[in-house]
Amino acid sequence: MSSFTDYLLAFLIGGALCVIGQLLLSLTRLTAARILVIFVTAGVILTAVGLYGPLVEVGKAGATVPLTGFGYSLCKGAFEGVDKDGLLGAFTGGIKATAGGVTAAIVFGYLVSVIFTPKTKK
Amino acid sequence: MDTKRCGLQSLTFPSRPCILTSASISGPIEGQGPLGTHFDMVLDDDLWGEDTWEHAERKMYERAVRIACDKCDVLPENLGCLLGGDLLNQLISANFAARALKSPYLGLYGACSTMAESLLVGSVLVDGEYAKNVACCACSHFSTAERQYRFPLELGGQTTPSAQHTVTGAGCCILSANDCKNTSLPQTYKHLHTAGATIGKVKDMGITDANNMGAAMAPAAADTLTQLLTDFNEDISAFDLIITGDLGSFGTDLFRELMREANINVDDVHVDCGNMIYFERQKMDCGGSGCGCSAITLSGYLLKRMEAGDFKRAIFMATGALLSPDTTLQGDSIPSIAHAVIIERSE
Numbered sequence: 001m002s003s004f005t006d007y008l009l010a011f012l013i014g015g016a017l018c019v020i021g022q023l024l025l026s027l028t029r030l031t032a033a034r035i036l037v038i039f040v041t042a043g044v045i046l047t048a049v050g051l052y053g054p055l056v057e058v059g060k061a062g063a064t065v066p067l068t069g070f071g072y073s074l075c076k077g078a079f080e081g082v083d084k085d086g087l088l089g090a091f092t093g094g095i096k097a098t099a100g101g102v103t104a105a106i107v108f109g110y111l112v113s114v115i116f117t118p119k120t121k122k
Numbered sequence: 123m124d125t126k127r128c129g130l131q132s133l134t135f136p137s138r139p140c141i142l143t144s145a146s147i148s149g150p151i152e153g154q155g156p157l158g159t160h161f162d163m164v165l166d167d168d169l170w171g172e173d174t175w176e177h178a179e180r181k182m183y184e185r186a187v188r189i190a191c192d193k194c195d196v197l198p199e200n201l202g203c204l205l206g207g208d209l210l211n212q213l214i215s216a217n218f219a220a221r222a223l224k225s226p227y228l229g230l231y232g233a234c235s236t237m238a239e240s241l242l243v244g245s246v247l248v249d250g251e252y253a254k255n256v257a258c259c260a261c262s263h264f265s266t267a268e269r270q271y272r273f274p275l276e277l278g279g280q281t282t283p284s285a286q287h288t289v290t291g292a293g294c295c296i297l298s299a300n301d302c303k304n305t306s307l308p309q310t311y312k313h314l315h316t317a318g319a320t321i322g323k324v325k326d327m328g329i330t331d332a333n334n335m336g337a338a339m340a341p342a343a344a345d346t347l348t349q350l351l352t353d354f355n356e357d358i359s360a361f362d363l364i365i366t367g368d369l370g371s372f373g374t375d376l377f378r379e380l381m382r383e384a385n386i387n388v389d390d391v392h393v394d395c396g397n398m399i400y401f402e403r404q405k406m407d408c409g410g411s412g413c414g415c416s417a418i419t420l421s422g423y424l425l426k427r428m429e430a431g432d433f434k435r436a437i438f439m440a441t442g443a444l445l446s447p448d449t450t451l452q453g454d455s456i457p458s459i460a461h462a463v464i465i466e467r468s469e
Contacts, residue, residue: 025280029331032279118275120149120168120175120265120290 006060013059017066036067043071073098126249129353131346132320139248140302141295141314141465142255145190146422147182149264149290152410155400161291161422162189168265168290176214179263179292183208183219186292187257190421193309194255194296201225202253205240209233209262209288209413210270216259225257233442234339234368235322236260236413237293237420238461241438244297245316245463254299261292262412271332271447285333286370286411289399293417295425311429313467320350320462324444332443332450335458336373336396336408339441342458343369344380346439350462351386358386363433365424366460367416367440368396370408395419395440416440428467436465 017039024035046052052072056063063069074094081093095102128134146161153164163185170178183206191198198204204225208215213229220227232239240258247253265275267288273279303312325342343366351358358364369377374394381388395416396409420438427433439462445454 029333032273032277113276120151120275 009058010060010062012062013055014062014066017063017068021066039067040071040074043068044075045071047072047075070098070101073101128318129349129355131323131349132318132353133242133246134318135245135249135316137249137251137299138315138317138466138468139245139297139299141311141316141425142298142300142302142305143190143193143307143310144293144295144421144425145186145193146293146418147186147189147291148414148418148422151264151287151404151406152289152291152399152418155404157399157419157423160426161418162186165290168263175263175265175269176210179208179210179261179266179290180215180218182263182290182292183215183259183261184222186261186294186421187219187223187225187259190257190259190294190296193307194298194305195307196255196296198223198225198257200255201257202255203228203244203247204257204259205230205244205247206257206259206261206294207231207236207240207413208260209267215261215263215266232413232440232459232461233444234262234411234413234416235440235442235459235461237417238367238438238440238463239442241295241297241316241463242319242321242461244295245319248297248299251299256297257294258297259292259294260413260417262288262290262414264288264290264412267412271450281333281407286336286368286396286408287400287406288412289368289410289415289418291414291418293414293419293421295421311425313429313431313469314425315466315468316463317466318354318464320346320353322346322460322462323349324457324459326455326457328455330450330453330455332445332456334372335411335443335445335456336368336370337376338443338456339458339460340369340373340376340380342460343373343377343439343441344384346460346462347381347388347437348384348386350437350464354464358388358391361435361437361464362391363424363428363436364388364392365416365420365436365438366392366394366396367413367442368409368411369394369441370396370411372408373441398423413440413442425465428465431467434467438463438465
């Protein structure tokens, strides 16, 4: 039963974050690129002030998969880096923590662009 | 001096250059639209066997000119001049097509007003006896325009509801000093002439939203039409068709309202190519846009209706939003222009 509530909470929290993005796209004139930056930065700030951590505990992947989750990983990595390596860790920790996601994005983006050709929507 | 000039911004063409023939090529989506059966060619695939959409676009441009030239038995290299353009930086579609066509060529950029601008300049060349036959051609392609003006399709972005859909298509008209009644060629028009034109002024009402170009262009259309009526001292009732290029549904409402404010009611005679090119069920938001939109609607459909006698006197007024991707990014407002050409049907 607990796994069901996990799924449900992940769906609700992940869904809610995406609804915010969709509302920004539909109701404002912000471009997708700006919304992306806003989401990542918001994730960093919310994590730094301690609000995003609890959301991840409740929503799990629902909170870590959206773009704000990337900001969360960056911020958390920076904190951990400082704990381990001192001030230098603030510069290296974020990138270390997100290296997996960044590399995966490059690798899969590359593979997809090699395999597929974009087409005009019918 | 000034004998062919009329009023502040208008020109008359006393020799009445004839519109000898026209040709149109459309993309697959436009082919499924209400005008699909009227085009000379409808592409099954908007890549048209090429590597890139840019290559397909210039191929459309070249082919549209060739089809039009074939219809009136003129070789492209024997044209007095090829006029026109497209939406891409440095007019690559028109320039590269002109390389292959080998005709004397002047590239024109008027954004979506290019077809009207070409017909205007073409009529001047023919009426001024500087050219016997002039080809006026404009084209646009959805996927190349998205890449340049918005986002590349590879990004898979969403469009906003006020956005219009760039038409994939190329339209070409041949203007001629010949007496069109005496030609025996089957696919030529026998009754269509350009009688006058109004050169538009750039208008800017401060709209900065590149996804709402209809609203940015409507004031330019209203200004040019009002000026045309003043310059020629004509009443709107003297025309039975007012064609705008691609105002779309938002822009059309605004244009009609602006005209009503000037005490001119165009509701009964006004059509917008952007509203004609797609069915509502095709869900193209605010309609079609791009210089191909007015080009193929005029060359593929409206000229044929005029030749058949459905309309006697029309104003073809294409509007253009003169923005660039950089001006949009830098937050500039959208300057717009509208040029008008009077097309008459003689008996």
